[in-house]
Structure formats: structure tokens, C-alpha cells
Amino acid sequence: MIAAAGLVAGLLLGLVFQPTVPVALQPYLPIAVVAALDATFGALRAYLDGIFDDKVFVISFVSNVVIAALIVYLGDQLGVGNQLSTGVVVVLGIRIFSNVAAIRRHLLHA
């Protein structure tokens, strides 16, 4: 419950204050959001599996975000930023799909 409240509170804060994204962070924010979504769905799956650990969640959340941003940064430095961010999004998308599939099996038994 508190977790869902936190998510809603964050969304509301972002919508209410409408801060501008710093230019330097603009290429990394979407990737970071996708990575965080991946970590969140992974955590939900772990919770439904009965193996949720908040430490694991925190570490996977932070490291997912940081690594995704790092990969994009590295790609930008190498001149393949667009291709690499596409790759990261594809990989994270596949993971999100498999996690959601597991969650679906848990909830709907199908």
C-alpha cells in the first residue's frame, strides 16, 4: 500500500511541479525510467514468487538505472548512442515482458 502510495505521490509531484529536465540529463532520463520499470516489475514478480527482498530491490533498481545510463553515455561517447539506447530499450523491454508474463501466470494462472 505504502509502495503504491509512493508511486502515486511521485507521479503527482512530477505533474504538479513540472520541473524542467536539465539538458545534460535529457538523453538518459527515458532509459533510466525504462530500467527502473524493469526493476519494479522484477520486484513485483519476486513478491508474487514469495522471494521479495527490499535490499535486492534497492540494489537492482539503482544499478539498473545507473548501468542503463552508463551504457547510453558510453554509446554517446563512441558515436553509437542512438543504436545503443535502442539496444538497451529492447533488452529491458524483453525483460519487462517476461516479468509481466510471470506476474500474469501468478495472478491469472494462465
Added chain:
Amino acid sequence: MPETHDDGPILPAPGSRARVSRAQVVVALLLAVLGFATALQLRSNSVDDGYAGTRRGDLVQLLDSLDTANQRAQSQILELEATRRELLDSSTQTQTALEEARLEADTLAILSGAVGATGPGVRIVVEDPTGQVGASVMLNVIEELRDAGAEAMEINDQVRVVAQTFFADDGEGMTVDGIQASPPYVIDAIGDASTLAVATSFPGGLEDIVATVDGTVEVQVLDEVEVTALSVSREPDYARPAD
């Protein structure tokens, strides 16, 4: 695994309030960060001007096409400006031609007596006590004034003297262009006033001509003489413009 399971259930367990809270607060915090970032990204995407996320290659292509369009517009501007200059030139020429034509029309209108005229000149009053100043004398007077450069003349404020004007004697005086004129004859002439005045008085001039028939001449030099009589309009029956 059972231990971690006990440590962090999402659903609150009434017995272990403090431990549950810590785990839940951390999770909630991270999810809040996720929500915040998502809202941020959604908003920055929705206010995007459409080019921020465009790739470098596409941007270069866009820039190229803009450059090409710009060049095309530039050359169009040059063309249109040249056309405008041409049109301005031709309209100036037309304007000048029109001005000249108008000037010439004014000159011709004065010469032909179609319009009134004003300017410096003389007013000549010819007294004719004996009634002997006839058409031939008047014609001589007019010729003298013409020689002296009179540009517009009228007689008795009634008749404009032009190239086709004719004089004829009749019983009480004379007719000028078929209009009865009786003494004293008043001749208004526009031209160089001093020359016109001299033309009347030199030996063999106007005064001498009139004196031969016992008339007298009085000449007034005026700064402004008004010739208001208009000539009878004469449509040429045979002559046509040659161009």
C-alpha cells in the same frame, strides 16, 4: 529465503510494524522516484518541439533541405526584386512621358486658344476717333505684337487671337472671327512686357501705323495680364495627324 520473506512483506503485518515500515518506506521512496521521473519524461516529451529527439543524420538532412529551400527563396527574392525594379523603371518612364505630353498639351492649348492664359504683358488701348482703324490696320498691329513675341492675345476681352483669326471691315468698326468689335479697341497681349512695349513705339511700329489713320495708342505695361477669351474651336476637315 524464508528470512527475507519475513523481513519484507509488502502487506503490513500488525506484529512487526517498525521493520515492515522501513522496508516499505524504502520501496515507496524508490517508486516515488520512478513516478517522478516518469511524469518528468512524459511532460518533457509532450512539450518537445519535435527535434530534440531527432538523430544527428536526420538533423543534418533537415538542415540541408532548409538550406536548399532558403537558397531557392533567396533567388526568388532576387528575381522578384529585379522585376520590381524593371516595373518601377517603366512606370517612371511612363510618368515622364505623361508629364512631357501634359506640358506639350498645355503649350498647344495656349497657342491654339483652347484655354485661358495669364502672365506679364501689355494692355494696348487703340482710340479711333475718326473710325478709320480697320481690319488691315488691326492686322498690322497684331502682326507687330506677334513679331515682338506675344504668346497669347485677345481683343476687347471678347476674341482670342490665334493663327486662324480673321479680320473684316464692316460699317461701324470691324468683325474679328465674325464677332463685332468696336472702338476703343483693347488688345491684351502676354509676352515679354518690355519687348512688347518697345514694339509699339519704335519707328514704323504700332503707334506709327495707327497714327497714319489719326488714331492714338495707349500702352500699359502690366505684371499680370489675363487672357480669358477662348478661340472658336475649329475641327480640321481635311488635315489629319501625320503619324
